Amino acid sequence: MKNDFLSYVLLDELRDNTFEEIYDKAETLYRDGKISEADLKHIAMHVVGINQIFLQQGEHNYTVRQATLDDVDALVDMVGFWAQQGQNLPRKRNDIVRNIQSFAVCVKDRSVVGCACLYVYDSGLAEIRSLGVSPVVQKQGQGRAIVQFLLRRARKMMIDKVFVLTRSPEFFAKVGFSKTVKEQLPEKILKDCDNCPKRDSCDEIAFIYEVQAQNNIEFKQA
Numbered sequence: 549m550k551n552d553f554l555s556y557v558l559l560d561e562l563r564d565n566t567f568e569e570i571y572d573k574a575e576t577l578y579r580d581g582k583i584s585e586a587d588l589k590h591i592a593m594h595v596v597g598i599n600q601i602f603l604q605q606g607e608h609n610y611t612v613r614q615a616t617l618d619d620v621d622a623l624v625d626m627v628g629f630w631a632q633q634g635q636n637l638p639r640k641r642n643d644i645v646r647n648i649q650s651f652a653v654c655v656k657d658r659s660v661v662g663c664a665c666l667y668v669y670d671s672g673l674a675e676i677r678s679l680g681v682s683p684v685v686q687k688q689g690q691g692r693a694i695v696q697f698l699l700r701r702a703r704k705m706m707i708d709k710v711f712v713l714t715r716s717p718e719f720f721a722k723v724g725f726s727k728t729v730k731e732q733l734p735e736k737i738l739k740d741c742d743n744c745p746k747r748d749s750c751d752e753i754a755f756i757y758e759v760q761a762q763n764n765i766e767f768k769q770a
């Protein structure tokens with residue numbers, strides 16, 4: 549029912565876009581003189597209206613968005629924190645800057661409270677890396693929202709499968725991933741595992757998500 553309704557009211561061009569992206573498109577049309585100021589205001593009013601209705605639910609007080617260079621300090625801190633806890637691989641600042649387009653951030657009260665990135669291998673398989681949510685806000689849905697944001701991004705890029713190697717198996721099972729074996733992920737094994745000191749006693753579990761097989765990646769966010 550929901551999909552029937554959306555396919556009736558939504559242009560293909562707008563499907564899978566965030567509100568921010570839709571508003572950006574409208575602003576471009578306005579700047580190019582293709583729509584009027586009244587049209588732009590009309591679109592803004594609807595976006596604000598929808599936002600207000602969701603805000604009234606009182607649950608969604610965070611948002612997930614594409615990372616920008618303004619987020620680099622926060623990303624360095626977040627990735628560094630979880631690397632120190634042994635949950636993620638450390639990453640240098642210049643590596644984060646160079647790969648900024650692959651990162652998503654979760655923002656609450658204007659602060660970055662979570663992040664992750666989507667790393668695409670030569671084969672077209674992708675990996676969720678550097679996932680971390682601030683300990684202060686955990687178990688409130690931010691981790692799920694970041695993963696779903698990246699899965700939707702993967703779907704738009706026509707990526708078939710997204711995997712993760714993790715010490716948080718319960719979380720990935722909850723967000724729809726299925727357990728797999730590392731031997732099924734030759735890309736990862738060639739890239740990182742061969743050089744890892746823990747390769748013979750690895751405690752990470754492999755999980756995979758079949759992106760194109762799911763026709764609706766649920767997306768809860770502000």
Ligand SMILES: CC(C)(COP(=O)(O)OP(=O)(O)OC[C@H]1O[C@@H](n2cnc3c(N)ncnc32)[C@H](O)[C@@H]1OP(=O)(O)O)[C@@H](O)C(=O)NCCC(=O)NCCS
Pocket residue numbers: 630635636678679680681682685686687688689690691692693712713714715716718719722723
């Ligand atoms: C794993 C992590 C990202 C989860 O983030 P989060 O914001 O706390 O997770 P969410 O609130 O979105 O949880 C989604 C679901 O998973 C469950 N969940 C989250 N962490 C869990 C855990 N450690 N054990 C069991 N269940 C867990 C939640 O209870 C929730 O279940 P529900 O749908 O039944 O309510 C976060 O704990 C974290 O940053 N951990 C340290 C870094 C890390 O392990 N990163 C992963 C590296 S691959």
